[in-house]
Amino acid sequence: MKNACDRLPLYLYNEMDEQERIIFEKHLLSCPECRQSLEIFDEIQSAKPEYSAPQAVIDSIFSKTTRKKSFLKQPAIYKTALALAACLLIGVAAVFKNTQKTIEYSNAYNVSPISYEEISNMVSNISSLESINML
Amino acid sequence: MMKNCEDSELISKFKDGDNKAFEEIVLRYQAQLYTYVISMVKNPETANDILQDIFIRIFKNLPKYSEENKLKHWIFIIAKNMTMDFFRRDKTRRALPLETQEDDEMSILDTMPDKTPHPLEVIITNDRKELVRKAISNLSVEERELIYLKDSFTFKEIAEMQNKPIGTLLSKFNRSLQKVKKIISEKEPEAYNEECMR
Numbered sequence: 358m359k360n361a362c363d364r365l366p367l368y369l370y371n372e373m374d375e376q377e378r379i380i381f382e383k384h385l386l387s388c389p390e391c392r393q394s395l396e397i398f399d400e401i402q403s404a405k406p407e408y409s410a411p412q413a414v415i416d417s418i419f420s421k422t423t424r425k426k427s428f429l430k431q432p433a434i435y436k437t438a439l440a441l442a443a444c445l446l447i448g449v450a451a452v453f454k455n456t457q458k459t460i461e462y463s464n465a466y467n468v469s470p471i472s473y474e475e476i477s478n479m480v481s482n483i484s485s486l487e488s489i490n491m492l
Numbered sequence: 493m494m495k496n497c498e499d500s501e502l503i504s505k506f507k508d509g510d511n512k513a514f515e516e517i518v519l520r521y522q523a524q525l526y527t528y529v530i531s532m533v534k535n536p537e538t539a540n541d542i543l544q545d546i547f548i549r550i551f552k553n554l555p556k557y558s559e560e561n562k563l564k565h566w567i568f569i570i571a572k573n574m575t576m577d578f579f580r581r582d583k584t585r586r587a588l589p590l591e592t593q594e595d596d597e598m599s600i601l602d603t604m605p606d607k608t609p610h611p612l613e614v615i616i617t618n619d620r621k622e623l624v625r626k627a628i629s630n631l632s633v634e635e636r637e638l639i640y641l642k643d644s645f646t647f648k649e650i651a652e653m654q655n656k657p658i659g660t661l662l663s664k665f666n667r668s669l670q671k672v673k674k675i676i677s678e679k680e681p682e683a684y685n686e687e688c689m690r
């Protein structure tokens with residue numbers, strides 16, 4: 358009964374109709390190979406690991422899809438704030454570099470911080486650049 | 493509640509701009525997909541990356557997706573393609589044959605196993621279960637795939653998805669059972685023989 362054995366997987370997953378199932382169960386009584394396969398199948402089912410994706414992966418999926426923050430989609434105010442932050446960083450870096458070059462290390466603290474006027478100049482430069490881009 | 497929504501409702505909500513509907517799809521299918529991918533690539537880090545890529549692709553393509561009652565099929569087809577992409581990339585990178593040949597497997601198995609225990613194989617629950625797990629992971633990619641796809645689909649559905657006759661799938665499945673049986677009996681001869689002699 359080679360053909361009957363071939364149908365075993367359908368029996369294992371309960372994918373036979375009533376009639377075929379009854380016939381197959383008769384076959385099972387007379388077929389030690391199928392009975393052994395049935396045992397192996399049960400073992401596979403209980404040993405087979407099941408996983409769930411780590412929460413970090415789920416979060417990362419969301420942050421790359423539904424919660425994606427695109428720079429272009431940000432409101433103008435955030436862009437300006439970002440630009441300002443960038444200017445400050447550049448400003449500080451520039452000052453720091455100059456400090457190292459020209460002033461004795463011990464005098465470094467005398468350098469005056471970047472003035473609001475300078476920042477506002479930088480920001481207006483950036484804004485005008487942005488408005489050029491927008492055209 | 494989104495949890496009670498049919499897939500088709502989630503799709504149309506998403507198409508109407510409701511991102512929460514997409515997140516529900518992710519939560520609904522992540523475990524099935526993750527188990528499926530990890531069973532094929534056998535490495536959690538790789539599975540993490542592939543799973544992200546799968547959902548990013550689904551997110552991008554879902555607005556154009558029209559067969560709303562076959563979401564699960566579609567998702568698993570994407571998952572399969574992306575996993576196979578990984579094997580292709582991996583193959584070129586490592587210049588090693590990864591599409592396991594049915595006949596060679598046993599010999600490959602004999603030569604390479606115990607030196608580098610796979611991360612997944614290190615987790616020991618009990619010896620027999622562990623042995624069965626090892627046996628499963630020594631099946632070919634296609635055989636493992638079938639075993640794990642069976643958690644989510646009927647043979648008829650898989651035949652439809654993969655465009656294969658159902659008979660081919662049934663014999664592949666039977667062959668996997670035989671292989672697992674063989675691997676177990678080789679690694680644990682006493683216990684298995686005892687069982688057989690009864």
Ligand SMILES: [Zn+2]
Pocket residue numbers: 361362384388390391392
């Ligand atoms: Zn039989």
